[in-house]
Amino acid sequence: MRIARFAVGDEVGFGLVESDSDSGEEFVARLTGHPLLGNIQLTGERAKLSDVRLLSPVLPTKVVCIGKNYADHVAEMQGVTGETTDEPVVFLKPSTAVSGPGDPVFYPPVSERVDFEGELAIVISRPCREVPRERAKDVIFGYTVANDITARDLQKSDKQWTRAKGFDSFCPIGPWITTGMSVEEAQNLALTTTVDGEVRQQGNTSQFIHDIPAIIAYVTSFMTLLPGDVVLTGTPAGVGPLEVGQEVSVTVEGVGTISNRVVTRD
Template sequence: MKWMSFKHEGQEKYGVYVPEKKGAAVISGQKNTPASLLEAIQESSLAALLTDNLDHLPFVAEGDIEWLAPIPRPSKNVMCVGKNYRDHAIEMGGEASVPEHPMIFTKAPTAVSAHLSPIPAHRSLTDALDYEGELAVIIGKKGKEISRENALDYVFGYTVLNDVTARDLQKRHSQFFIGKSLDGSCPMGPWIVSKDEIKDPHQLAIETKVNGEIRQQSTTAHFIFPIDEIIHVLSKGMTLEPGDIIATGTPAGVGFAMEPKKTLQPGDTVQISIESVGTLSNTVE
């Protein structure tokens, strides 16, 4: 299933994207349904909301909706893995910067935005705005001290995420949070694909284009730290909860590492496509 959140006629709703009909089967507002997709994930009630036939649900055409991030306001910071592709670690700092353990940082919940939402240029703050195409994991059930063997059992699904980064702020403050958390700097979507539709999350092609030019092209097979290890490490001393978001890192090809640098400019459109998941598109305003 492709779980999505959206606005229709001014009301926030959620449902399932129906590709053959190019629109959404609406779940919210039906009898005894949670108010949001996040609440439905937290209550583990999604299976009970559906039958094999979506025709009994109200339908809204794609042209009549305003996209929201699948989880418009996460309950905690988005957790991110830095330098999880060897080629990206090398392009940003040489061989010595390849990590021995997962490098974790976070993005503020207020940074989250949707498919087709503009990316603010924040020109008064930065002139080095960059893109990072990533696969993001959505946690489906509460867990702590999760073993690697059981880690994927805690996954609800996967989405596409753009870890937009102000490189100059990242350097100036000697940490990642401010440079990673500007408003609108965490587009994600267009939906969450349930994990049963992804045969192997470590065999997915990922590609980022800026104005149609391919900038990043790789596969999740090149992760340094696979998803099961990331979940295992994060959960050692911290409880993971339903709806938590983990961005798994970006491959080589970011604009800041190019010569000359190709950071984002107003009017640039970034499209990130991940095999079996979808395409996220946003334009810098």
């Protein structure tokens, strides 16, 4: 099931993304209520997907990110982020960094290098802490696609990552939440990032150093996750710079594609 958050004019709501079996055209079937509260119902209203504006599928209280979770990415980042570690590397993005499909990525004037980092993202279903590995699946609502935009020069000069990762628009999420996928399935998905149609990253979530249960167990050992919080699982090798005017797209097999264009603020 694909659950989207969308806008039509000034109205914002949730809907199921469905494909017409005959034409193949995609529609959004409007829902009442909030999917994370478990009180949703179909209203009977339906709109073409092309006629609505997709938004970030959730508004998390926080975005928890896992760094250095692919060995090939660790190798390519020598001198910037350091060696891999026995435990997951965790950092946060503020909720104000979150944006949606088609939203602009604003190139900050204080940076001279802004990079893309395509990732699979986990959406949390309920308040949880101290979750054991074997219960990780019980706190996952579904999966979405994210781009961990990073001001790489600031990451290196600041010696920590908050500013480099935290600019407004630096966490595009979408295009929807895909539910019904097992943890095992989520850990064997192809991930591709393109810039203006040219492939820059090709990886697979089977390459995780720390798997999904390990990530959730570790993060919840010191932090309570809330419904709608998003956990980014790391990026494969191939990260690189973006220029103003370029469009970056991240695709995760079986989940979806999110595309955003890089712009300057007026």
